[in-house]
Amino acid sequence: MKHLKTLSFTLLALITISASCHKNEYPESGPNDSYFRCKIDGRLYIPNSCANCITCTIYKNSIFLLGGNAGYEALALGIIDKPEILKKSYYLYSNIANGGTYKNVTNTDDRYDTDSSHTGHLEITSLDKTNRIIKGIFYFKAYNSYRDDSVNITEGKFRLKYTTN
Secondary structure, three states: OOHHHHHHHOOOOOOOOOOOOOOOOOOOOOOOOOOOEEEOEEEOOOOEOOOOOEEEEEEOOEEEEEEEOOOOOOEEEEEEEEOOOOEEEEEEOOOOEEEEEEEOOOOOEEEEEEOOOOOOOOEEEEEEOOOOEEEEEEEEEEEEEOEEEEEEEEEEEEEEEOOOO
């Protein structure tokens, strides 16, 4: 339960990060470049490049958090896998753990979350624990019950250096 509270709090913190950052296109020109991008309802989404605009963390080997923001538009993914996060596929089906979240303004009624009917997939395709580099792909559909609306997150991919805690 403590891990769920930590994950939920961290996901909420990731999506509410305020940003006055500058864009960086995160080119994928070489095998060692860092990037984080996806499409939101068909529109390219790339987080800003400021110090707090992209977060990639593995907590206690069993909680993976990935988040990014472009201004007030934020996207976050979280996975709990005990005893440890591995190079494998994960099902996104919840708004507390093993899920995805999208938020596009500062209102409290604009949060879109995965749930049992709006699901997705995260695949960790490479996990280099020596150099702390993680690579993967993702997609998910997220729902906002207040607005009775959903968003489609597609073609998500990332290659980032992660921190540990």
